[in-house]
Amino acid sequence: MGAIYILWLRELKRYTRSRSQLVASLGQPILYLLALGFGLGPVFRKAGEGSYMQFVSPGIIAMVVLFAAMFSGIALLWDRQFGFLKETLVAPVPRVSIMIGRSLGGATVAMLQGILMSAACLIAGFRPAGLVSLPLGLLFMVLIATLFVAMGVAMGSGLQDMQGFQLIMSFLVMPIFFFSGALFPLDGLPRALAAAAAIDPLTYGVDGIRHALIGAGHFSTVTDLVVLVAVSAALVCVGAWRFSKIEV
Amino acid sequence: MIRVENLSRTFGKLEAVRNISFEVGEGEIFAFLGPNGAGKTTTIRMLTTLLAPTSGTVTLNGLDPAVHPHEARKHFGIVFQDPSLDQDLTAQENMEYHAVLYHVPRAVRRQRIEMLLKLFELWDRRNDLVKKFSGGMRRRLEIARGLLHTPKILFLDEPTLGLDPQSRNQMWTHIRRMNETERVTVFLTTHYMEEADRVAQRIAIIDHGKIVATGTSEELKARTQTSSLEDAFLALTGTSIRAESADPAAQMRTFARMWRR
Numbered sequence: 404m405g406a407i408y409i410l411w412l413r414e415l416k417r418y419t420r421s422r423s424q425l426v427a428s429l430g431q432p433i434l435y436l437l438a439l440g441f442g443l444g445p446v447f448r449k450a451g452e453g454s455y456m457q458f459v460s461p462g463i464i465a466m467v468v469l470f471a472a473m474f475s476g477i478a479l480l481w482d483r484q485f486g487f488l489k490e491t492l493v494a495p496v497p498r499v500s501i502m503i504g505r506s507l508g509g510a511t512v513a514m515l516q517g518i519l520m521s522a523a524c525l526i527a528g529f530r531p532a533g534l535v536s537l538p539l540g541l542l543f544m545v546l547i548a549t550l551f552v553a554m555g556v557a558m559g560s561g562l563q564d565m566q567g568f569q570l571i572m573s574f575l576v577m578p579i580f581f582f583s584g585a586l587f588p589l590d591g592l593p594r595a596l597a598a599a600a601a602i603d604p605l606t607y608g609v610d611g612i613r614h615a616l617i618g619a620g621h622f623s624t625v626t627d628l629v630v631l632v633a634v635s636a637a638l639v640c641v642g643a644w645r646f647s648k649i650e651v
Numbered sequence: 652m653i654r655v656e657n658l659s660r661t662f663g664k665l666e667a668v669r670n671i672s673f674e675v676g677e678g679e680i681f682a683f684l685g686p687n688g689a690g691k692t693t694t695i696r697m698l699t700t701l702l703a704p705t706s707g708t709v710t711l712n713g714l715d716p717a718v719h720p721h722e723a724r725k726h727f728g729i730v731f732q733d734p735s736l737d738q739d740l741t742a743q744e745n746m747e748y749h750a751v752l753y754h755v756p757r758a759v760r761r762q763r764i765e766m767l768l769k770l771f772e773l774w775d776r777r778n779d780l781v782k783k784f785s786g787g788m789r790r791r792l793e794i795a796r797g798l799l800h801t802p803k804i805l806f807l808d809e810p811t812l813g814l815d816p817q818s819r820n821q822m823w824t825h826i827r828r829m830n831e832t833e834r835v836t837v838f839l840t841t842h843y844m845e846e847a848d849r850v851a852q853r854i855a856i857i858d859h860g861k862i863v864a865t866g867t868s869e870e871l872k873a874r875t876q877t878s879s880l881e882d883a884f885l886a887l888t889g890t891s892i893r894a895e896s897a898d899p900a901a902q903m904r905t906f907a908r909m910w911r912r
Contacts, residue, residue, distance in 0.1 A: 409752065492701060
């Protein structure tokens with residue numbers, strides 16, 4: 404227990420201490436929110452879909468959680484390079500505790516980022532449909548965070564260098580974001596794109612947050628929950644297994 | 652306390668460690684010497700559960716680290732050759748986290764941290780982030796951290812690299828005391844022959860992945876008919892400088908530093 408707590412605390416301390424990273428990681432999503440939210444607003448309205456700011460905000464919140472969670476998992480690579488990973492791996496603590504501690508820390512950080520982004524959305528003019536379903540929105544953020552921290556750990560456990568990190572960013576994280584329907588409605592898509600969205604776990608996260616915050620979505624809330632929980636559970640197992648096999 | 656039998660490790664075509672065997676008794680200080688790239692660190696990684704051997708067995712206090720890694724980890728502590736501190740934490744936090752990870756009882760935690768930070772003259776800087784520390788200070792902190800708990804076996808992989816004589820002296824005094832009072836077995840590697848000569852009871856010399864000699868410093872000198880351990884070492888391993896491929900981890904570290912500005 405002590406180990407889990409201490410590794411959780413470490414993630415949090417590292418996060419709160421690097422203000423520049425905090426600002427930088429919110430800068431890009433805020434740009435998306437402002438440029439797309441206001442830029443595509445008129446077209447969206449003309450198409451009869453209502454307010455694009457309302458539509459895209461849950462997507463951008465999910466994006467922030469995705470990036471922060473994935474990044475914290477992949478940050479294993481930094482720890483490997485700076486040596487701290489070795490220090491934890493030889494400690495007389497089960498590797499599962501180490502992985503849990505780190506992952507909880509990463510998920511907490513991702514949640515904090517998501518909440519900050521939600522605040523930014525409110526400032527930009529986003530209005531949630533009701534307050535009752537806010538906890539549900541938070542639950543979906545937690546699920547997204549868990550799922551992608553686990554995915555990050557599974558990926559990060561095998562990474563040896565910076566090139567691998569770049570590959571994951573361009574061929575995994577970005578597609579996950581773009582195909583998730585964070586930026587566009589899932590109705591009437593070309594078949595290939597619809598299929599990509601359907602196998603993208605973030606799709607269900609974005610959809611869930613939309614249900615909770617604006618009361619509209621593509622799948623049902625239950626489908627979203629079931630898919631996210633199942634995929635998270637599977638990825639946590641894969642992550643734990645991959646983490647237990649790390650050699651440094 | 653440590654028994655190694657026919658241990659080998661290959662990386663692709665490279666045979667880093669070839670069929671080595673040795674034993675270290677309880678309470679012994681054992682020096683493992685060799686030129687760069689001889690296989691010292693690879694051996695330590697296999698002894699400390701960080702790397703699985705290609706073949707052969709290791710026994711630490713009766714446990715095979717490849718079979719029971721978690722149990723085996725309870726019996727040793729290690730000071731790594733390359734940095735393993737968290738630079739975004741303070742010196743004090745690095746010590747505290749280590750104490751928690753290594754189950755140092757809460758009652759003695761604070762007092763031991765204070766004692767060690769004072770011993771290595773880091774107490775005044777305990778609340779500074781490690782990234783603001785100089786290379787020597789980081790090294791001192793690393794050693795202070797490694798001595799925080801009292802394991803049965805202490806691995807020291809080139810611990811004195813980059814340390815000034817004062818700190819080296821403090822470190823060895825402290826390690827000798829641990830060895831005498833608590834019977835800690837010490838397994839060390841170093842490039843400073845006089846250091847090995849002074850502290851180690853027995854020495855093994857490894858070259859090209861093979862152990863070329865084992866014995867006390869006197870025995871090695873007698874065998875090579877030399878007057879110092881350094882000469883004995885050169886007589887056993889030759890005078891040519893070893894070709895070492897650039898370490899990808901080191902390249903990455905340089906890159907990462909640029910990235911983080």
